[in-house]
Amino acid sequence: MTTTSAPPLRIGRGAVRALGFLALATGALESVVTPTLPLLRRELGMSHAEGALLSIVLLVTGALITPVAGKLGDRYGGKRVLVRLMAVVCAGGLVSALAPNLPVLLLGQILQGAMVGALPLSFILVREHLPEGRSKVAIGVVSGLFVAGTMAGTLAAGPVAEGLSRHWMFALPTFAVIGATALVRRLMPEDPPRRSGGAGIDRPGLVLLGATLVTLMLVLALAPEILARPLVLLALLALLACLASGWVAVERRAASPVVDLRMVARPEVWKACVLTFTICVGTSVAAYLVPALFAVDADAYGFGAGATHIGLFLLPGAVAASLAGPLGGFGVRRFGSRAVVTAGILIMAVGLFGLAAVHTEVWHLVVGKTLIALANGLCVTATVTGTATSVDRGDTGIATGLVLVTRVIGFAVGVQISGAILTAGTPAGSDLPAESAYVFGFVLAGAVTVLSLLVVRTLNKGVKE
Known part of the structure; x- marks a missing residue:
């Protein structure tokens, strides 16, 4: 090189x-x-x-x-x-x-x-x-x-x-x-390549990872419709297992893998990935269900909001997400990463269970979504910071990259689960899900979020000044 x-x-x-x-x-x-x-x-x-x-x-x-x-x-x-x-x-x-x-x-x-x-x-x-x-x-x-x-x-x-x-x-x-x-x-001036030679891009690993993610999304998206056809579901699950196994085998032998599985095996990294996944599942459930609930006809149990009003209702959550990064960084320096992650999980659980319990007014949804967006930003900032400071300096990019990729996967899985819940909760001949489907989605996300506290207990306290 x-x-x-x-x-x-x-x-x-x-x-x-x-x-x-x-x-x-x-x-x-x-x-x-x-x-x-x-x-x-x-x-x-x-x-x-x-x-x-x-x-x-x-x-x-x-x-x-x-x-x-x-x-x-x-x-x-x-x-x-x-x-x-x-x-x-x-x-x-x-x-x-x-x-x-x-x-x-x-x-x-x-x-x-x-x-x-x-x-x-x-x-x-x-x-x-x-x-x-x-x-x-x-x-x-x-x-x-x-x-x-x-x-x-x-x-x-x-x-x-x-x-x-x-x-x-x-x-x-x-x-x-x-x-x-x-x-x-x-x-922008041209910048010369910083490296030449060495291991190339892991194309087989990239293709297999893409196929695995796409198959996972299809299983989640089609699950409500193919539950009555167990052979089709089993075939998709078998394909998913084969692709995932093939990807792991390729990554373990690749000179420059897409995902360094040896890094994933380190306790500080896999714990951060598990936390990030569960937190992003909770966040994404709210990100999908809240706009859908805003749009439900006011004659039913929703508010009949159009796209313009939905954007306005979601703005406080976007503002909270933008403030969460600096607040999370300050919190990590002052109290340590574990304390910030714990606080974020508790805030998110309050938001999710609160939405399940009360969602009859616009402000209920706005406040709940804002709490969840704030909690997500706090947790992700603290998790990335804690991971970056718990590995060797030369491994920082790989470790934090794994956390960020896990964030994307968690969000994708949560959204697909939300869509599947609403599809399964829609009566035959109707395009309106039962209100209980929304409640179940919020409760499920809240339960997953609370369970992540089991992992938080095993974390180091992290950087504190």
């Missing part, structure tokens, strides 16, 4: 602004589906299980892109890889904007998932071209603009979809991403 020794070119404010504009645009594009999911379900005739699948395919792509984006950046240069990833994202946005049906829209969302690898590459470029002090500020700015973009997308998606069409809610942020990518290509 060889490394380049040429000093990096310094970048000006224009290049940093271009990266910030790109983060803002991608955040907006990523967030348009959640507040408009009830509208998309009506227009495309989707079941709740299909709606759940639509809301997570972007994340599944992201789970595959995240482990290899940095390696590709090392091999070919960060700017080159970033621009090509964003070209895929732009293509996905245009496909989503033009999609006449669910399969085409799913394809667009799969392509858009490449954006998950773009933010880490932006951070790499900033650190490559700026001195330490300025790079920290620039990373904070880019991160903040991505969060601001998600809030803007949450607020604007509903009015655009209802005032223009669902096609425009994908098209407008996609045009912004195209413009931002052009600016980055023009203003």
Whole structure:
């Protein structure tokens, strides 16, 4: 393996602004589906299980892109890889904007998932071209603009979809991403590959991981419909087991695996992954069920909210999520990671069980969703921080990457379970789930969240100043 020794070119404010504009645009594009999911379900005739699948395919792509984006950046240069990833994202946005049906829209969302690898590459470029002090500020700015973009997308998606069409809610942020990518290509200097030679990308492992995740999502999405056909269900489960076993076998022999399973075997890492998975399952159940409950007809047990109002109702949760990172970091420094994770789990349990008990007023759902979003941010920040400080410095990237990939998988599984619960709870000949299906979903998520306290008890207290 060889490394380049040429000093990096310094970048000006224009290049940093271009990266910030790109983060803002991608955040907006990523967030348009959640507040408009009830509208998309009506227009495309989707079941709740299909709606759940639509809301997570972007994340599944992201789970595959995240482990290899940095390696590709090392091999070919960060700017080159970033621009090509964003070209895929732009293509996905245009496909989503033009999609006449669910399969085409799913394809667009799969392509858009490449954006998950773009933010880490932006951070790499900033650190490559700026001195330490300025790079920290620039990373904070880019991160903040991505969060601001998600809030803007949450607020604007509903009015655009209802005032223009669902096609425009994908098209407008996609045009912004195209413009931002052009600016980055023009203003960001080329960075030479930092490494050449060495082990390549683990393509067999990547393909098998993707097939395993897709099969898992299909099992969860189709479970309510194929329970009456046990042979079909058993066949899918057997296929899932074969793919997962094959992936483990390949990863154990790969020179540069997608996921380092030896790292997963370390107690501090697997405990962090289990915690992250359970916490994100609880978060994602609320992320799917709350907007769906807002959209239920007011003559039944819901509120008849349209996409615009749903976006407004979800905004406090988005604000809480943006504040949770800094609060979690402060809490870890002051009280230690275990204390912050415990507090977050208790807050999330209160939010989930509270939603199961009372959901007859809009403010019930707004408060519950805000508590859950805050708790998720606290837990994830503390878990990532605790993991990063419990492994050797050289293993930090691998260990925290595993936690972040687990976060995506947990969210995807939780959303699919939510869709399956609502589908199973919908009486024959009706498209309205029973209210008890929502209650069961919130209670199940709350129970999973509380059980994660068993793992928290075994954690080290973590960093405390």
